[in-house]
Amino acid sequence: MKKTAVLSFIKCHAGEVFWFAIPPLAALLYYAVKGVFVYLGPDAQLYCSIAENFCTTGHFIQTARDSALFVVPFGVPLILTVLRLIGFTLPMIIALQYLMLGTACMLLYKTERILFGRGGFAPVFYCIALLRARIDLYDIYLEHYFLLLIILLLYLSVRRDMPVKKRLTYMNLAGMYMVACRPVLMPAYIAVLIYSLVLLLRRRLPVGRFAVFLLIPVLLFGANTLVNYRETGYPIVMDSYSGRDFYAANNPEASAGYYSGDIYEAFGEEYAAVQNDPTLDRVQKNKLFKEMAAKWIMEDPNLFQCNTVKRFAEDFVWIWRYALIPCFFGAMHMIAACPQWRRWAAVTLAVNLAVAVITAMGLVMVRYTVVVWPLAALHLSAVIFPTLDRLKRRISAKKPISA
Numbered sequence: 001m002k003k004t005a006v007l008s009f010i011k012c013h014a015g016e017v018f019w020f021a022i023p024p025l026a027a028l029l030y031y032a033v034k035g036v037f038v039y040l041g042p043d044a045q046l047y048c049s050i051a052e053n054f055c056t057t058g059h060f061i062q063t064a065r066d067s068a069l070f071v072v073p074f075g076v077p078l079i080l081t082v083l084r085l086i087g088f089t090l091p092m093i094i095a096l097q098y099l100m101l102g103t104a105c106m107l108l109y110k111t112e113r114i115l116f117g118r119g120g121f122a123p124v125f126y127c128i129a130l131l132r133a134r135i136d137l138y139d140i141y142l143e144h145y146f147l148l149l150i151i152l153l154l155y156l157s158v159r160r161d162m163p164v165k166k167r168l169t170y171m172n173l174a175g176m177y178m179v180a181c182r183p184v185l186m187p188a189y190i191a192v193l194i195y196s197l198v199l200l201l202r203r204r205l206p207v208g209r210f211a212v213f214l215l216i217p218v219l220l221f222g223a224n225t226l227v228n229y230r231e232t233g234y235p236i237v238m239d240s241y242s243g244r245d246f247y248a249a250n251n252p253e254a255s256a257g258y259y260s261g262d263i264y265e266a267f268g269e270e271y272a273a274v275q276n277d278p279t280l281d282r283v284q285k286n287k288l289f290k291e292m293a294a295k296w297i298m299e300d301p302n303l304f305q306c307n308t309v310k311r312f313a314e315d316f317v318w319i320w321r322y323a324l325i326p327c328f329f330g331a332m333h334m335i336a337a338c339p340q341w342r343r344w345a346a347v348t349l350a351v352n353l354a355v356a357v358i359t360a361m362g363l364v365m366v367r368y369t370v371v372v373w374p375l376a377a378l379h380l381s382a383v384i385f386p387t388l389d390r391l392k393r394r395i396s397a398k399k400p401i402s403a
Contacts, residue, residue: 015109019106024137026127031138038094046062047142049063049064051080051081060077071236098137105123105126107155108155112378115382116381121385122381143371150185150188152170164199164200172213176220180221183239187355224238242362243285243290247292274289315360315369316364330383331345334382356371
């Protein structure tokens with residue numbers, strides 16, 4: 001009886017099962033050929049050191065870098081800490097990332113089915129983007145975590161059959177935690193909050209729930225600030241390194257292009273005076289670099305805007321030029337030809353663009369650009385499906401009509 005039920009479930013949900021299972025299996029085979037199963041890069045070592053330190057000493061602090069004052073957003077370290085506390089080993093965490101890839105592809109497929117009545121292209125485009133950006137599953141990248149949350153958010157945003165309170169609660173939790181992983185995603189979270197308030201008012205539901213939506217992130221980020229104050233002596237809300245990157249990206253001597261370790265060598269004495277000052281710690285230097293960058297922006301806002309647009313064009317658009325242009329046409333097609341999803345397509349496109357531009361305000365690495373891909377994969381599908389329909393109609397029209 002149980003076997004029959006399992007087979008019946010697989011038959012009814014063949015698409016979901018396929019996209020949950022095949023991408024992780026294909027990735028596992030790919031890495032088996034390469035002979036790599038577990039490898040921790042510098043960022044992964046930092047995240048794991050926080051988890052290990054908490055498990056052994058009770059201190060939520062990293063020891064993988066030169067200074068304990070090097071503070072990173074708490075989203076991924078907190079997840080790793082919880083996994084370590086419940087007994088997960090490193091291979092088990094890596095295996096979980098394969099399941100996360102399968103879940104992401106399955107949710108993209110289900111979102112496609114809701115939007116277009118069919119699916120199968122978005123997961124392929126998404127996996128190609130991960131492969132192109134070298135976001136490998138044998139390493140612990142924060143992209144594995146916040147990309148899944150973005151995809152979950154997109155899926156929930158089209159699940160109009162779900163009870164409103166339940167859907168908004170899940171959307172706010174996903175939006176809040178993806179910001180805890182990657183702060184530049186704040187525009188997406190703000191969009192979720194605005195959408196939640198508008199929907200609650202439109203459905204005449206208690207607005208008190210919106211106050212809860214606001215209170216939870218205040219408590220979570222407030223608790224993180226207190227933890228950072230205990231560990232470092234500074235009330236750090238998110239991180240203690242973004243100021244240096246913001247400075248490097250907006251220095252008048254900076255150039256567009258991806259991040260490299262020698263980018264700071266071009267900045268001369270002003271940079272060296274702060275970076276090499278032994279009387280300043282990392283947090284103080286971070287604050288000074290932010291102030292210096294803000295000063296340059298205020299003195300020449302036109303240069304700041306030009307540099308941001310240039311980085312966006314070179315670091316985002318150019319690397320994905322063969323895909324993002326069709327994506328744009330796919331979004332325009334949804335806005336013009338899909339009345340049911342017109343507003344959804346316009347809002348998500350605007351939010352995706354805002355996140356990309358904010359990312360371009362700082363230093364950009366290739367893997368940072370995949371932040372646009374969960375939505376871009378769906379917009380590509382919006383081009384593929386109508387194109388296939390037109391081809392089918394042309395082929396059918398050319399077939400001779402039998403007597």
